[in-house]
Amino acid sequence: MTIAEVSKQYDISADTLRYYERIGLIPPVPRTQGGIRDYDEAACKWVELMKCLRAAGVQIEALVEYTALAQQGDSTQAQRKAILLEQREQLEGRIAEMQQSLDRLNKKIEWYDRCEGCTINRIRELEQQRKG
Amino acid sequence: MTIAEVSKQYDISADTLRYYERIGLIPPVPRTQGGIRDYDEAACKWVELMKCLRAAGVQIEALVEYTALAQQGDSTQAQRKAILLEQREQLEGRIAEMQQSLDRLNKKIEWYDRCEGCTINRIRELEQQRKG
DNA sequence: ATATACCCTGGAGCTTGCTCCAAGTCAAGG
DNA sequence: CCTTGACTTGGAGCAAGCTCCAGGGTATAT
Numbered sequence: 001m002t003i004a005e006v007s008k009q010y011d012i013s014a015d016t017l018r019y020y021e022r023i024g025l026i027p028p029v030p031r032t033q034g035g036i037r038d039y040d041e042a043a044c045k046w047v048e049l050m051k052c053l054r055a056a057g058v059q060i061e062a063l064v065e066y067t068a069l070a071q072q073g074d075s076t077q078a079q080r081k082a083i084l085l086e087q088r089e090q091l092e093g094r095i096a097e098m099q100q101s102l103d104r105l106n107k108k109i110e111w112y113d114r115c116e117g118c119t120i121n122r123i124r125e126l127e128q129q130r131k132g
Numbered sequence: 133m134t135i136a137e138v139s140k141q142y143d144i145s146a147d148t149l150r151y152y153e154r155i156g157l158i159p160p161v162p163r164t165q166g167g168i169r170d171y172d173e174a175a176c177k178w179v180e181l182m183k184c185l186r187a188a189g190v191q192i193e194a195l196v197e198y199t200a201l202a203q204q205g206d207s208t209q210a211q212r213k214a215i216l217l218e219q220r221e222q223l224e225g226r227i228a229e230m231q232q233s234l235d236r237l238n239k240k241i242e243w244y245d246r247c248e249g250c251t252i253n254r255i256r257e258l259e260q261q262r263k264g
Numbered sequence: 265a266t267a268t269a270c271c272c273t274g275g276a277g278c279t280t281g282c283t284c285c286a287a288g289t290c291a292a293g294g
Numbered sequence: 295c296c297t298t299g300a301c302t303t304g305g306a307g308c309a310a311g312c313t314c315c316a317g318g319g320t321a322t323a324t
Contacts, residue, residue: 013283022303034301042261054281056234081245084237088237091237094230097187098187098223098227101190102220105219106220112212147314148312168272169271186311
């Protein structure tokens with residue numbers, strides 16, 4: 001698969017794919033004898049995993065470390081697992097935080113719903129600003 | 133309340149608090165006659181709300197717009213509500229995406245659990261790389 | 265009054281994560 | 295062979311969101 005095809009399939013720009021490889025977020029991609037990237041299935045899977053974890057806000061640094069360890073083979077399994085556990089914890093934390101913010105947002109929206117079209121709005125708004 | 137106290141209470145740097153006011157993410161904070169910020173309850177509430185929504189990844193731009201509208205009074209309620217609805221939708225989307233990534237991460241971790249301490253690790257790792 | 269600690273503004277600098285570009289190479293059609 | 299278009303690298307540029315700093319004002323204690 002060429003970089004353009006992978007780019008299209010996973011909706012990641014070719015520049016970003018090259019960038020990811022450059023910084024070690026994905027392992028070196030196989031090349032044709034002419035030096036052109038030729039993504040195999042393993043490379044594609046890696047791209048897809050990284051896209052997924054990056055979308056969740058996992059820091060590139062942690063993923064780079066994970067990728068580097070994976071390339072060093074078997075003996076690094078425990079370390080790799082530790083990274084995943086750490087990232088899972090952080091991700092769970094972020095999700096919980098976002099859930100709280102969502103609740104907060106819902107309450108704000110409910111308040112707007114209740115006051116819609118009512119002439120006392122301004123007073124309530126002032127109250128809102130003053131005590132909650 | 134001085135900026136240092138607010139900074140401590142909400143765990144936001146004084147620089148960031150000034151920055152937020154500068155860009156209009158929070159409305160102008162009351163000042164002493166000497167020109168020093170003196171946060172009142174309304175200002176603190178605003179800080180707290182913005183901290184919450186920012187932590188959830190809501191774009192500063194949308195929050196700035198919301199704050200600007202709020203300062204224009206009553207007539208902007210519908211617009212403010214529209215912003216919140218839009219941001220809620222985006223937030224729900226991000227949470228769902230992160231939940232998927234979490235599931236993915238959990239599967240990866242389970243795989244490490246299953247293979248822990250087993251000599252066939254390397255083979256499975258290769259299989260993993262090749263087909264899953 | 266002067267030392268010390270905190271506050272002010274405006275603007276420059278930094279980090280993360282891309283994104284774009286120049287100059288050159290590779291590959292497939294005519 | 296030559297054109298056309300996609301691919302290559304290294305490095306510069308960019309956007310968001312802070313973070314830091316110089317130069318100066320304020321406030322409180324001695």
